[in-house]
Amino acid sequence: xxxxxxxxxxxxxxxxxxxxxxxxxxxxxxxxxxxxxxxxxxxxxxxxxxxxxxxxxxxxxxxxxxxxxxxxxxxxxxxxxxxxxxxxxxxxxxxxxxxxxxxxxxxxxxxxxxxxxxxxxxxxxxxxxxxxxxxxxxxxxxxxxxxxxxxxxxxxxxxxxxxxxxxxxxxxxxxxxxxxxxxxxxxxxxxxxxxxxxxxxxxxxxxxxxxxxxxxxxxxxxxxxxxxxxxxxxxxxxxxxxxxxxxxxxxxxxxxxxxxxxxxxxxxxxxxxxxxxxxxxxxxxxxxxxxxxxxxxxxxxxxxxxxxxxxxxxxxxxxxxxxxxxxxxxxxxxxxxxxxxxxxxxxxxxxxxxxxxxxxxxxxxxxxxxxxx
Numbered sequence: 001x002x003x004x005x006x007x008x009x010x011x012x013x014x015x016x017x018x019x020x021x022x023x024x025x026x027x028x029x030x031x032x033x034x035x036x037x038x039x040x041x042x043x044x045x046x047x048x049x050x051x052x053x054x055x056x057x058x059x060x061x062x063x064x065x066x067x068x069x070x071x072x073x074x075x076x077x078x079x080x081x082x083x084x085x086x087x088x089x090x091x092x093x094x095x096x097x098x099x100x101x102x103x104x105x106x107x108x109x110x111x112x113x114x115x116x117x118x119x120x121x122x123x124x125x126x127x128x129x130x131x132x133x134x135x136x137x138x139x140x141x142x143x144x145x146x147x148x149x150x151x152x153x154x155x156x157x158x159x160x161x162x163x164x165x166x167x168x169x170x171x172x173x174x175x176x177x178x179x180x181x182x183x184x185x186x187x188x189x190x191x192x193x194x195x196x197x198x199x200x201x202x203x204x205x206x207x208x209x210x211x212x213x214x215x216x217x218x219x220x221x222x223x224x225x226x227x228x229x230x231x232x233x234x235x236x237x238x239x240x241x242x243x244x245x246x247x248x249x250x251x252x253x254x255x256x257x258x259x260x261x262x263x264x265x266x267x268x269x270x271x272x273x274x275x276x277x278x279x280x281x282x283x284x285x286x287x288x289x290x291x292x293x294x295x296x297x298x299x300x301x302x303x304x305x306x307x308x309x310x311x312x313x314x315x316x317x318x319x320x321x322x323x324x325x326x327x328x329x330x331x332x333x334x335x336x337x338x339x340x341x342x343x344x345x346x347x348x349x350x351x352x353x354x355x356x357x358x359x360x361x362x363x364x365x366x367x368x369x370x371x372x373x
Contacts, residue, residue: 057254081105
């Protein structure tokens with residue numbers, strides 16, 4: 001009887017997710033670049049800011065892609081105390097308007113990426129700024145397309161969820177789910193409509209008005225933020241700006257995750273902060289994910305006929321909710337039936353993030369650990 005009830009609750013939750021009017025499980029918010037736009041693009045009003053810390057492996061390709069975006073583009077690279085020759089690679093790039101800054105020491109109360117971006121922002125003289133991670137390759141026409149979208153829709157901030165690498169087994173198992181869960185937590189449709197409760201953004205590739213950045217106080221307004229992209233979107237909203245976020249194949253991460261440890265580091269650095277460092281929210285998240293991901297397989301194995309029927313229906317609804325993500329990233333639909341395992345792994349990584357926080361570390365990334373105050 002208990003397993004039947006748990007399977008029924010799980011089915012109701014999954015059907016409720018599928019029926020939500022803003023459809024967070026679909027990938028309707030999409031951006032596509034047109035290479036032809038780069039041929040005629042005047043980007044003299046845009047400056048790209050790239051924070052780079054030990055990015056020698058990918059920075060050359062990132063900068064080469066910027067050289068094909070259009071005429072007049074300015075680029076500022078901040079070498080954030082790298083030890084692998086990042087600055088030398090940056091200076092060798094074939095970009096006419098290129099500035100390479102040696103980053104100053106990280107002050108208290110800042111994360112490394114935001115401090116690097118703030119140093120670059122102070123050198124900007126153009127009305128538009130692109131924030132680009134050093135490991136993000138963008139297709140020709142991407143910046144022109146972002147600029148056109150911002151103007152046409154009167155958006156002061158437009159950001160793209162970069163296409164992460166999904167070639168190895170562990171990447172195919174977990175990386176699409178990273179985007180899936182992010183969209184459940186921060187529904188793009190609600191954010192793009194200007195919801196008071198949801199401000200979503202993806203920090204890998206962002207076009208933002210320089211005047212809005214100045215109005216919010218620069219990156220100092222979010223100096224110690226762990227989820228800096230969504231925090232920036234929230235600041236832009238509070239300043240009266242409009243934002244848009246979507247998925248794309250036009251921005252691609254050059255960074256791969258060869259094993260579970262790399263994916264764990266990416267997820268655990270922000271998972272507990274998404275729960276506002278609250279043990280109560282962590283407990284609620286654990287209960288919800290147990291009902292959603294564990295009840296169906298347990299009821300299927302140990303339940304009676306009615307419990308098994310409900311479990312199959314819940315598992316099917318779970319798989320259906322994941323299919324659009326798999327289709328968009330051109331992965332086999334069979335991965336959808338691994339959702340109980342995927343959900344369990346993400347819950348474990350969330351607990352790992354919480355344990356690290358309780359041990360005194362808010363987050364850790366790119367060789368830096370940021371401790372609780």
